[in-house]
Amino acid sequence: MTSLSMPLSSLKLGEKSNVVYLDVKGLLRRRILDLGIVPGTVLTCVGKAPTGDPIAYLVRGTVIALRSEDASLIFVKQS
Amino acid sequence: MNLTIGDRSKYRGRVMREHFGISTTGEQYIIALAGNPNVGKSTVFNALTGLRQHTGNWPGKTVDNAQGIYSYRKKSFLLVDLPGTYSLLANSVEEEIARDFICFGKPNATIVVVDATSLERNLNLAFQIMEITDKVVICVNLIDEARKKKIKIQFDELEKKLGVPVIPTAARNGEGLEELQKAVYEIVLEKRLTQPKQIAYSQEVEEAISVLMPQIKPLNIAAEVINPKWLALRLLDSDSSFIESINRFVNMYKNIK
Numbered sequence: 001m002t003s004l005s006m007p008l009s010s011l012k013l014g015e016k017s018n019v020v021y022l023d024v025k026g027l028l029r030r031r032i033l034d035l036g037i038v039p040g041t042v043l044t045c046v047g048k049a050p051t052g053d054p055i056a057y058l059v060r061g062t063v064i065a066l067r068s069e070d071a072s073l074i075f076v077k078q079s
Numbered sequence: 080m081n082l083t084i085g086d087r088s089k090y091r092g093r094v095m096r097e098h099f100g101i102s103t104t105g106e107q108y109i110i111a112l113a114g115n116p117n118v119g120k121s122t123v124f125n126a127l128t129g130l131r132q133h134t135g136n137w138p139g140k141t142v143d144n145a146q147g148i149y150s151y152r153k154k155s156f157l158l159v160d161l162p163g164t165y166s167l168l169a170n171s172v173e174e175e176i177a178r179d180f181i182c183f184g185k186p187n188a189t190i191v192v193v194d195a196t197s198l199e200r201n202l203n204l205a206f207q208i209m210e211i212t213d214k215v216v217i218c219v220n221l222i223d224e225a226r227k228k229k230i231k232i233q234f235d236e237l238e239k240k241l242g243v244p245v246i247p248t249a250a251r252n253g254e255g256l257e258e259l260q261k262a263v264y265e266i267v268l269e270k271r272l273t274q275p276k277q278i279a280y281s282q283e284v285e286e287a288i289s290v291l292m293p294q295i296k297p298l299n300i301a302a303e304v305i306n307p308k309w310l311a312l313r314l315l316d317s318d319s320s321f322i323e324s325i326n327r328f329v330n331m332y333k334n335i336k
Binding site: 027030031034035036059060061062 | 203
């Protein structure tokens with residue numbers, strides 16, 4: 001299953017995905033989990049700043065912004 | 080070591096004063112105000128306490144602390160504004176403060192302010208708090224925003240499912256505040272009992288908890304001060320920050336006699 005996954009940061013505007021795993025530990029991992037991003041969660045890319053950073057995602061009914069650096073640690077499968 | 084009611088209130092008074100910098104006068108009920116950042120917690124706090132508040136820092140920390148007083152039905156309530164947090168589990172100073180206050184300060188009740196337009200994410204913190212204490216009131220704030228966004232919430236259903244009072248409010252225009260005070264009053268004076276919905280973990284975790292619990296309960300200090308299931312879960316997590324806090328508070332507790 002890992003071979004089918006890609007970093008969240010490469011999701012294009014409007015695309016939907018399912019979280020496969022979080023390649024991150026410590027405080028940042030806890031933050032991401034607390035935002036409701038756990039394996040199986042649906043994430044949709046709803047906005048990208050002109051510089052590509054940060055990126056807005058729709059998760060569980062709210063829009064959040066992630067640094068592209070942090071989004072690259074979240075592995076998803078496109079849906 | 081068995082605790083008398085006198086011990087318990089001596090403990091709480093002392094912990095409150097020394098560790099949290101909170102002093103109460105006479106018969107005052109201490110109410111913790113918790114919630115995610117940006118849910119209007121400060122609006123709720125200001126609406127309830129008006130000018131009867133003072134701000135400072137948590138002792139020894141560079142995090143803001145606000146305390147204020149309000150009266151309801153001739154009783155006095157000291158409202159303590161906890162730092163906004165997404166959970167009680169991370170190791171940031173804010174989360175430590177919120178967690179320690181709820182776990183060891185043992186307020187008479189905790190109001191969890193949640194954002195009506197972002198309920199799912201906000202309930203994460205609520206469930207954690209409901210694992211620690213059953214004296215919880217959920218304040219669903221920003222219902223005016225929810226109305227604008229055409230979000231409809233079935234408050235009765237939510238209350239049934241969560242097992243604790245759920246009060247809709249729009250603190251910035253005063254809506255729901257009287258009901259909130261009433262719910263807090265009823266919880267604190269035990270005129271209303273709650274049964275907070277507990278999260279069921281995976282079978283593995285539940286089994287591990289059932290192995291740990293019988294070993295934790297006989298440690299009287301721990302059982303009296305900290306919810307044993309919460310303690311078991313934090314031990315399974317190897318939550319070192321929490322274990323440090325336990326040592327600190329249990330020592331304070333031991334030294335009371």
